[in-house]
Amino acid sequence: MNNEELATSRSHWSKIKGAVQGAHGFRSSREEKKSDNRLFIRLERALKNFGLNDNAGIEYDNNPKEYNVIVAGPPRGGKSTLIGSLCGRGINATNIHLASRQKEVSCFVKTDQHKGFPHNVKFWSTIGLDPWNKDSVKSYIHDIVQVHSPIVLLFCASPLTVITKEHLHWLIDSCIEENILCALVCTNMHARVRRNTVSQTFNEVLQPRTANSYSLVPGNIDSEKPYASSITLYNDSKTNKPAVLTCQVNSIDESSSEGGHQRSGVFELILALMDLLPDDKLNEIIYMVLNNRPFWMYVGQTFSHDWNDKFLTNFRLWYEKFG
Ligand SMILES: Nc1nc2c(ncn2[C@@H]2O[C@H](COP(=O)(O)OP(=O)(O)OP(=O)(O)O)[C@@H](O)[C@H]2O)c(=O)[nH]1
Ligand SMILES: [Mg+2]
Structure with a gap:
């Protein structure tokens, strides 16, 4: 294989590789999107943003x-x-x-x-x-x-x-x-x-x-x-x-x-x-x-299998304090 052929075959390979990675990326982003929509993940993320953990950065204006x-x-x-x-x-x-x-x-x-x-x-x-x-x-x-x-x-x-x-x-x-x-x-x-x-x-x-x-x-x-x-x-x-x-x-x-x-x-x-x-x-x-403390208690019970222990403990402390 001369240099020109090598370069062509390399660029051909990189195109295929790119396409495979692209397809993979597309698939994983689709899967991510699917799991992203699951209620407990969205709610956990929203509660973290909300400042459920004291160190979470939340921006307020006056x-x-x-x-x-x-x-x-x-x-x-x-x-x-x-x-x-x-x-x-x-x-x-x-x-x-x-x-x-x-x-x-x-x-x-x-x-x-x-x-x-x-x-x-x-x-x-x-x-x-x-x-x-x-x-x-x-x-x-x-x-x-x-x-x-x-x-x-x-x-x-x-x-x-x-x-x-x-x-x-x-x-x-x-x-x-x-x-x-x-x-x-x-x-x-x-x-x-x-x-x-x-x-x-x-x-x-x-x-x-x-x-x-x-x-x-x-x-x-x-x-x-x-x-x-x-x-x-x-x-x-x-x-x-x-x-x-x-x-x-x-x-x-x-x-x-x-x-x-x-x-x-x-x-x-x-x-x-x-x-x-x-x-x-x-x-x-x-x-x-x-x-609505009864609601947050219900949420804690409903998602106790999905949320990890650390998050659940934080969450319970939070609604005990604010609910
Ligand atoms: N058992 C039971 N009673 C209800 C429920 N929702 C309303 N009521 C009763 O129905 C009556 C009317 O309810 P309200 O919530 O005042 O209705 P509203 O639409 O706000 O009425 P207006 O403001 O007058 O238009 C009240 O006596 C309530 O206690 C319910 O889900 N269960
Ligand atoms: Mg009314």
Whole structure:
């Protein structure tokens, strides 16, 4: 083999080698991405960034951090109770006029601090839109999204309330348009009156969208996920990102002479939101549930097989102190 042939064969070899390495790199980055999406890894990383270890570098500016959630649903639909159950404690209600269009909304604010730095989580709940039509719902959601970049929209209805399907249609459309995850929550799930109607209504509103496959496709949840059995997920057919989820919860421990029902479904809802939302919103949800000690205890139990002993010990110390 002369020098020229040698050089050609070398460059040929380096091309093949490059291609093999490239393919390998592609495969391993795909595998990494897959494992990256696993809930316990993402949550562990988010909690480390959050400053769960005292030596983790976190940057703060002097302004209080502010995070936002949109809440909707019929009167007595279980909105306030669910908010209380998500946050654990620290909620105050105020009436605030929203942004430019001056619609009256009630705003529940969770105020707290983390390592001496204050933060607020605001739950925006409209008392009424005037007029309540497709355009006003759209502009209401648009305004909140523009100004407050909310984490999620929670729509709450209990079996004791009546849902106006048309309103729900408009809300879901607006959320999809604004790229905000929409959680349809059937609260007070054990109430005996018209028990299945809420979930049925959710299905009826979502069904035409999946059947015509123009906006939503049923999303699969890995059966290993701790919330898999209690959440139904729909993805946006264009982006294939999570768009709408439905679930049932009992937001409070009921006590009655017959024993009552324990709180259920709320922790699964929080975990599902943490899993389905992108990293920045996962960090925001941590602020929302920061003082919900029962939730963090549940997380500790749920991930005790996945997290190493050192991290779990740190984690337990952390929620004992802050939760
Ligand atoms: N057992 C049980 N009761 C619930 C649940 N959610 C709400 N309730 C009860 O239902 C009633 C209405 O709940 P709220 O949370 O006040 O409903 P809301 O949507 O905030 O009501 P408005 O602010 O008046 O529109 C209250 O008596 C709650 O205690 C639940 O998950 N389980
Ligand atoms: Mg209320």
